[in-house]
Amino acid sequence: MAEIVSEVLIERLAAWGVDTVFGIPGDGINGIMEGLRRHADKVRFVLVHHEEAAAFMATxxxxxxxxxxxxLATSGPGGVHLANGLYDxxxxxxxxxxxxxxxxxxVLGTAYQQEVALDRLFEDVTExxxxxxxxAQLPAVVDIAIRTAYARRGVAHLTVPNDVQIAPAHADPYQTVAPVRPPATSPVHLSPTVRPAEDDLRRAADILNGGRKVAILAGIGARGAGQLVEEAAQKLGAPIVKSLLGKMxxxxxxxxxxxGLGLLGTKPSEELMEEADTLLMLGTNFPYTxxxxxxxxxxxxxxxxxxxRAGTRIPTDLPLVGDVGVTLEGLLPLLDRKDGDHLRDxxxxxxxxxxxxxxxxxxxxxxxAPQYLAHQLDVQAADDAVLCCDSGTIATWAARHWQIRGQREFYLSGTLATMAPGLPYAIGIQHAFPGRQVIAYVGDGGFAMLMAEFHTAVRYRLPIKVVINNNNSLGQILWEQMVLGFPEHGVRFGEPLPDxxxxxxxxxxxxxxxxxxxxVAGALAEALAFDGPxxxxVAVNPDEPPLPGKVTYEQAKKFAASFLKGQPNKASIATTLFKDKIQQLRG
Incomplete structure (x- = not known):
């Protein structure tokens, strides 16, 4: 059987250490599917129900x-469906x-059936x-695509015409110049270790040593350097605030x-940002200025x-370009130890x-109460559990009631904040770590968008656990409307309830x-113990507000205005708010 171009593609992916491809077949990728079939021992193909889910799983x-x-997606509409997950x-x-x-x-350029210029469609999302x-292009462009995705921490895209997919491997019909031949050895990408200059480290230490009320804001860029972040906090007497992406x-x-910080954060964190005279930002481009x-x-x-990205959110006295861990290793010996009064406060x-x-x-x-459900999940989940969270009110409950301890991890669509990634995230991560407990903690709105992927988990015998915080509404939008001073509209799904x-x-x-x-407790224990998906x-209170850590006067005024304008569920909302306050006083 003659080798085809698609085999070269799959072999090159395998050489880069790729072991899994998520996608849906189609007539626009039949050649690539044949390449996957011929090399199923090297790269497995995971068949999903929606291309958006495939992109979320890859992410x-x-x-x-x-x-x-x-x-992987077919031409035209299949490729279009990838876009949301790729932006994530x-x-x-x-x-x-x-x-x-x-x-x-x-036939390109002739308005052929399903002809979509996916390279142009993806111009904004790709590196x-x-x-x-x-x-003859293929081996070299695969290498460049993967190397670029690693180096720039982003998306690469290759689109291959049908006839090229099934052409003889390494054919060069034009033979105008010698093609680029990648090395036969397995390629590797080595991330450079970037450390700021010594003079810059000393300048940074002078700024931090001169502060009386120092705060640390840590983001996902500090992952792997947690112990060093704590050592810096100890020396500086500085409380640590975490971005949501940096929760783990x-x-x-x-x-x-x-x-945390922001609408999903805590009151002490907001107060710290108001009172601090010095801020050390570690691996974060926190957008909510x-x-x-x-x-x-x-x-x-x-x-x-x-x-x-340095200095894009807040005027920065000194940007240090470097890896957080390596930078802290150089910075820590230069820091003076402060008294702990600020931290103790x-x-x-x-x-x-x-x-x-x-x-x-x-x-x-x-x-x-959704807080009770989140707390039970926190109590019962393993100390190495991976929580995959959706966007919306669900993210508030996870931010405040899911605790990172042991080897726990936490993932969500942090910057795009799109709905629906929780379930496909769990599937993608369970494929990577078959022995770990992986939980999709999702809202009913997000789950309904890609719920067919639960069937994917069953087909592949992936023991993911899905916990639905079901308020039968688009809860986050409900509260956002009210904070703007508008009565809720178009956010509750009503009857009949989906099963x-x-x-x-x-x-x-x-x-x-x-x-x-x-x-709740017994049912959750039963679900977590089940040997399979x-x-x-869980039907939670739809009128539980995901209030910010600190409610401003302007927010309260607009919230009250929404009641005066005819909030349709004001009685149940008011009752819930009253119960919340009573419960806190009792506690």
Missing amino acids: AHAKATGRIGVC AKLDHAPVLAITGLQESS YNQVVMNP VVPDDSPYVIG KFLPEPGKARVVQVELDPT YQERFADWQHAMAALESPERDPI FAGWASGCGGFGIRVEKPGE ALLD
């Missing part, structure tokens, strides 16, 4: 492993390679983007951590690997905040629905 695989994630990878800086098909080269028009950088039970110190109020040192404030949050986790509240548990059982997995607080659908 999650890349985030969790650090290795490139690969997704782009904005969260995950290395992903998208491969798509294209009509035969002889490398190439149409393969000659079999330092354990939540660290004596230096006072929670209104939660950062006012310009000129605090001196800022930012450690950032990408020099183009915030430790006390954070203890009060935790007390208030714990009061909302009560099992006595009916309807079920998500029945869907899980129909797929061949475990499914159960819970409507009473007393049923399991789904727990």
Whole structure:
């Protein structure tokens, strides 16, 4: 059997260490599917139900492993469906390679069926983007695509016409110049170790040593350097605030951590940003500038690997271009040890905040409080569990009630904040780590978008656990409308209720629905213990507000205005708010 171009593609992916491709077949990639069939011993193909899910799975695989994630879609609409997941990878800086098909080269530009110029469509989302028009191109462009995705922490895209996919391997019909021949050895990408100059480190130390109230903001760029971040906090007497993406950088039970920042953060974290005179930003490009110190109020040192991102959010006195871990190793010996009064003050404030949050986790509240569900998940999950979270109110409950301890990890669509990645994230990560407990913690709105992928988990015998925080509404939008001063509109799904548990059982997995607080703990334990994919659908209070850590006067005024304008569910919302306050006072 003569070797075809698609085999060269798959062999080159395997040489780069790719072992999994997520996607859906189609007539635009039949040649590539044949390449995968012939080399199924090297690269497995995971058949999904929607191309968007394939892109999410590739993104999650890349985030969790650090290795490139690969997704595959047919020409035209199949490739279009990848876009949302690819933007998730782009904005969260995950290395992903998208491969798509294209009509035969002889009909391109003739408005042929399903002809979409996917290279042009993906121009904004990609760091490398190439149409393969000659079999001799392929090995070199695969190498460049993967190398670029790694180096620039983003998306690469290759689109291959049908006729090129099945052409003889290494054919060169034009023979105008000698093709680039990649080395026969397995390629590798070595991330450079970037360390700031000694003079810059000393200047940074002078700024930090001169601060009286120092704060540390740690993001996902500090992953792997958590111990060094804590050592810096100890020396500087500085509380650590974490971005949501950086939640797993330092354990939540660290004596230096006072929670997250922003709408999903804590009151002590917001107060710290208001009072700090010095801020050390570590591996974060935190976008919500209104939660950062006012310009000129605090001196800022930012450690950032990408020099183009340094100083983009807040005026920065000294940007240090470097890897967070290597930079801290050089910076720590230069830091003076401060007294701990500033830190102790915030430790006390954070203890009060935790007390208030714990009061909302009560099992006595009916309807079920989403905080209680999140707390039970935190209590019962393994210490090495991986939580994959959706966007919306679900992210608030995870940020505040899911604790990073042991070897736990936490993933979500951080910057794009798209709905629906939770389930495909869990599938992608479970493929990468078959022995770990992987949980998709999702809302009903996000789950419904890609719920067919639960069937994918069953087919591949992936023991993921899906926990649905079901408020039968688009909860985050509901509260955003109210904070703007508008009565809610178009955000509650109403009757009839979809039977998500029945869907899980129909797929061949475990499914159960819970409507009473007393049923939550037992049902969750049963789902977590099930030997296979399991789904727990929990009816939570739809009127529980995901309030910011600190409610401003302007937010409260607009919230009240929405009631005066005819908020349709104001009685149940007011009752929930009253119960929340009573519960906190009791606690």
